[in-house]
Amino acid sequence: MISVLAMQFLALVLTLTASAGAFATAEEESGGEGKPSEKQLRQLGERMYRQGSQTDSKPMRAIVAGDVLMDGRMFTCVNCHRRSGLGSEEGSVITWPINGKELFIPRRRTGAWNPKKANRGPGAIERWTLPPQYRAADARPAYTDESLARLIRTGIDPAGRKLSSVMPRYVMEDGEMAVLIAYLKTLSAATDPGADGETIRFATVITDEVPKEERDAMLSVLQAHIDARNTQTRPHLRRARRGPFYKTEKYGAYRKLELDVWELQGPAHSWRDQLEAYYQARPVFALLGGISSADWAPIHEFSEAHEIPSIFPLTDRPVVSDSDWYTLYFSKGLYQEGEAAARFLSSGKGAEGRPLLQLYRPGSAGESIARGFRETWQKLGGSGLVDRPLPTGEALTDQGWRDLFAGHPSPVVLLWLDGEEVAAAIASGELAAAGTIFASSGLLGDKPGLIPEQMRDTLFLTHPRSLPGENGIRLRVVQRWLKARGIPATHLDIQARMYFLGWMLPGAIKYLRSEFYRDYFLEGFDMMTDQNYAIAVYPRLSFGPGQRYASKGCYIVRLGPGDAPDLIKASRWVIN
Amino acid sequence: MINENPMVGGRWFAQTLLGALFCSWAAVSIPVAHGLEPISQADHSGHARHQQMLEKKEFTRILQDYQVPDVTLTDQDGQKVSLRAVLEGEQPVMLNFIYTTCTTICPVLSASFAQVQKYMAPEEVESTRMVSISIDPEHDTPLKLKEYARRFRAGPGWEFFTGDLDDIVVVLTAFDAYRGDKMNHIPLTFLRATPNDSWVRIEGFASSRELLQEYRTLTKSILPAPAISYTDGDRFTRFMVDSSVSSKRVMFPTLCR
Structure with a gap:
């Protein structure tokens, strides 16, 4: 017994020493005054909260569902409570807010009498004078550091209630606990920039190479949505001032929406400075829509740096990342076409172990498709891919095409080139023996008729949107909406996508209630159900926590006969 | 048989938390001396429904x-x-x-x-x-x-x-x-x-033990009902589980200062 206790004591000393070691490192970074800086502590707390990593980089540990051991690599606070700390609802499971603003005040029940401080005191209406339904007691008192630590360890709140066993009971030393609690105190503690007591300010980013007609098509629909919502400003503000107290939460949340237009001029490397200048002059809560034909990366990086949500920009060249957080795209754009082709071939429909030859022009849209194909093909364990970038601006002669294909007998050929070049490559006659040829229907444009009919059995096209005629009714809904608002239907592809954004926006704002935090706004989209009603461009858009590309699919199609061939499905929308 | 199967993360419990075990032992033994207020049965005597809720299967x-x-x-x-x-x-x-x-x-x-x-x-x-x-x-x-x-x-x-x-x-x-x-x-x-x-x-x-029990009942297994094994890690687990399920006592952590 003595030896066991001695061992336990020794282990305790070792554990505390290890913990102190982690702080020593942090102190060194801070230049040392004996304590890590507030910023360093917050980073450590954030790492615990988001990555499940203790200050000593070991995974946090807990027991869930009564007896299940889990660690921070499986899941951690952020999974359920989300990045904002405002919690989530999933089926029958409700996860409560744990942000700084909520934890350290008593939890009033929704609809309970909750007078403003100024209205309390002698002569004021007291809770017990109200009808019984408004006399609800607080659900729990305010947390203290001690009661919060006890909850995190045992699942028992200050009111003595035991939380569902879905809430992990964490095994955490005091030093770690202090870091986590300090972080929770700062989490969503103050309203984010861009929202105040009256307005929520948004911006939309437009780059200068976008034709005026496309710019106007994007902007007019977005502005029409904002204007339509703002027509309710006066009655809602009146209700907020004079409405019954049990509806305070609802009416008090109303804000007028403002939309700024951020026009970016000149080369892409100068965009970041321009964005910073716009932001400094008038901070916005989030970016909505936006349009550019260039790489969206500079705007994406600006959003990441300032943690500003950017919802549904119109771009074919988004940043494709598994970990970036703040931009929600319609799709992976061109990249997604290459990804779909790789999945299609990998699932056994045409590759059959033969070599693959991939052609594209550097700097073109085709290069993005080629990258999507290459990266996906590698991830899927594919081999035999030969990348052949063609010289920029140099048209190949028939002989050039023949030379190119001579060394690759009967391969699978991926032609990520525009319509005329695809036709020229096929016309060279060297692809007659190829079993499978891939091209992009978007790059082929209005030239599919150039493809000889005898080659159409071997030609597959990537088509990352609904097929013609598939979304007729939804498109007519958009057309009617535009007509009712006097907006000419000039670019339905752009307008339909902005219509969808406007259709989703009220839901995300309603989800915010009065909690104007950017992370929470983004979570409003994350937690939305899949949509196939208001979107005329894609068969379906789906959402989910951390999912940043709403369209998950891309058809692989074949060309039918004739000069204006139909597109015939060769795959389902999503290829697994 | 179960004892021979390493648990999820069993080693980290064993390796790093012996110190915490010490604390847990201390919490059980001397809670009042350290100013703890254990949630006793008496605290719940007037709250039958509450107690019922605590014990309810999820x-x-x-x-x-x-x-x-x-x-x-x-x-x-x-x-x-x-x-x-x-x-x-x-x-x-x-x-x-x-x-x-x-x-x-x-x-x-x-x-x-x-x-x-x-x-x-x-x-x-x-x-x-x-x-x-x-x-x-x-x-x-x-x-x-x-x-x-x-x-x-x-x-x-x-x-x-x-x-x-x-x-x-x-x-x-x-x-x-x-x-x-x-x-x-x-x-x-x-x-x-x-x-x-x-x-x-x-x-x-359901807890993992409840699931395994269900599985063994269905498969008419002659293996014993799942029980807690007594490696160091499991001892700690049992303490954690029993404490949080019964809510009878506050666990070690507030002692570890």
């Missing part, structure tokens, strides 16, 4: 017959597999529905599966099919499922499936698990010993 269990639909799904290796071949073999089956970006329900269900697998005897692991079917098949590609399996340290015998959305809806409907959208799903676990038996449908969150 799941329901019913027996149901389901017709396994004839659909083809894709496993985590990208292979097409008939669902009937997976679920209607002679092996006992444990089934749940998950998606990889799920916030609350699926991580807990998956951690439970992982722990049940660790608790099982080797011959049980070998003879059992543990099946997780994605309810977000458009996002959950085979690669994503593979990554998810690694995250939860799924052992051999635990397979993950995705497929066409329409097929997944058919499967969910067949198991009365379709709730219109993945965001509305509920925690469900299904167990069946042979294709001739009914399915046990567990709705809610």
